[in-house]
Amino acid sequence: xxxxxxxxxxxxxxxxxxxxxxxxxxxxxxxxxxxxxxxxxxxxxxxxxxxxxxxxxxxxxxxxxxxxxxxxxxxxxxxxxxxxxxxxxxxxxxxxxxxxxxxxxxxxxxxxxxxxxxxxxxxxxxxxxxxxxxxxxxxxxxxxxxxxxxxxxxxxxxxxxxxxxxxxxxxxxxxxxxxxxxxxxxxxxxxxxxxxxxxxxxxxxxxxxxxxxxxxxxxxxxxxxxxxxxxxxxxxxxxxxxxxxxxxxxxxxxxxxxxxxxxxxxxxxxxxxxxxxxxx
Numbered sequence: 258x259x260x261x262x263x264x265x266x267x268x269x270x271x272x273x274x275x276x277x278x279x280x281x282x283x284x285x286x287x288x289x290x291x292x293x294x295x296x297x298x299x300x301x302x303x304x305x306x307x308x309x310x311x312x313x314x315x316x317x318x319x320x321x322x323x324x325x326x327x328x329x330x331x332x333x334x335x336x337x338x339x340x341x342x343x344x345x346x347x348x349x350x351x352x353x354x355x356x357x358x359x360x361x362x363x364x365x366x367x368x369x370x371x372x373x374x375x376x377x378x379x380x381x382x383x384x385x386x387x388x389x390x391x392x393x394x395x396x397x398x399x400x401x402x403x404x405x406x407x408x409x410x411x412x413x414x415x416x417x418x419x420x421x422x423x424x425x426x427x428x429x430x431x432x433x434x435x436x437x438x439x440x441x442x443x444x445x446x447x448x449x450x451x452x453x454x455x456x457x458x459x460x461x462x463x464x465x466x467x468x469x470x471x472x473x474x475x476x477x478x479x480x481x482x483x484x485x486x487x488x489x490x491x492x493x494x495x496x497x498x499x500x501x502x503x504x505x506x507x508x509x510x511x512x513x514x515x516x517x518x519x520x521x522x523x524x525x526x527x528x529x530x531x532x533x534x535x536x537x
Contacts, residue, residue, distance in 0.1 A: 322504035330504035347479060347489035350406040354413025355475040359468055362421025370429035391416035391478045395485055409487040416478040417471040424467020428460030465528045472524055476517050
């Protein structure tokens, strides 16, 4: 049997396949709808519990806002022209910190995974520095960069660095040795050529997973850094909490969640395009 005939079956088989695919699509649509409704039900239950906690004072009065007051608070923040500048300010050090931390983590992880000598050189240092949380560096960030975008980006970069370092190191170290044997059979022996034709494509799922995890890690580190005075959404949250405007605090929490969802969804599209060669 030829390759063409194996790829293109008879018309009858094709019709059966189309029918089976249609059934699968309907099944997936049903499952997706069920998950959507269950998800919406979970959100509604959370809001209901929140409302009950507000009405019956399950927490200290004045510290938990009415969930139905949040939309009005959002409108107030938007109309006061504080919301969009805060988002823009946060995105400045977010992008710089995420970019620099991801690049540095990728390069150091790749070097450690491909060079035994460099791995031995840096492994002890990595074990010493890794347990130190990014927020512990805030003191030095303020001392070196003052209260600025650069200081916040520095703290974010440290948190993102380790995520990408270990994801890249693990992905490269776990590349199947048979890939390298095949590369040698096709005379792909040079280090750089082997890295670009074998190592990076094989380790791409792990590397991209690290990058995507870093997208979320950067947001968590960013808000904590901004609570210390760096301009952005974290600073606005801290200022609102200082005057007891907890509905405004919730507004910025939800905005952070929405912006992260956009970032994560965008990266997911890029990841799927880059890894479209993987079997489904």
